[in-house]
Amino acid sequence: MDRCVTLTRNDNSSIVSIDLDLCMPLGLRVHRGERDAAIRMLMSRSAGTFVKSSQICVFDVDSRQAAEDLLDDIRERLFQIACKPVSQRQVEDILGITSRERIRWGKDGRLPVSGTSRIRKGVTQISLWTYPCDAIEHLAANLGEIRRWREEDAATTSIGLAANFG
Incomplete structure (x- = not known):
């Protein structure tokens, strides 16, 4: 999951991005509705600007801690979803x-x-x-x-x- 959710920084901003095509575990594929809802909810409630079309959240330079917190929250939630049992x-x-x-x-x-x-x-x-x-x-x-x-x-x-x- 760590490779699916990344934090990129430059001089002007911090960007939390999701790339689920890399190595998505079975649990995230099977529970995709819950996965997508969790990502939308966490990103939209964050202090950053959520770009839905590309599943990224952009933070200004002063909000680096908020970006790191979002990164941790998404990884933790995706891990929980990935470990859910299968029907x-x-x-x-x-x-x-x-x-x-x-x-x-x-x-x-x-x-x-x-x-x-x-x-x-x-x-x-x-x-x-x-x-x-x-x-x-x-x-x-x-x-x-x-x-x-x-x-x-x-x-x-x-x-x-x-x-x-x-």
Whole structure:
């Protein structure tokens, strides 16, 4: 995140800028609405001039401390957002897996679960698993692991079928 948010100084001003194309972690891509809202809110509430179109905030030469404070606040908030858990649907989309695979692998411990999220549908409360962002990002970068899990499951299923019909 440190490379995504920078502070540039010259003789006349200090500029806090956001460049999310550099190395954006999965959590910031998945939670982009919250990420963008946090950046807008922090920049617009700062002592600088917020340029929305380019996601920069310009401070006059006397407001260098305010620029540094904004830099720290944005980095801290982006870190918090990047570490938020990922939903079931997001995991399925990111990894290209089915809900059955997600459930099976979550139950047997291959796919780490970070906790649950509770939502209400009328009077019914539903609990949904959430997943740690860093683990999902690691799996997305190593899809061979998913292929291996599928191969293991296919081998186990075929052994079970052979035993039932043998």
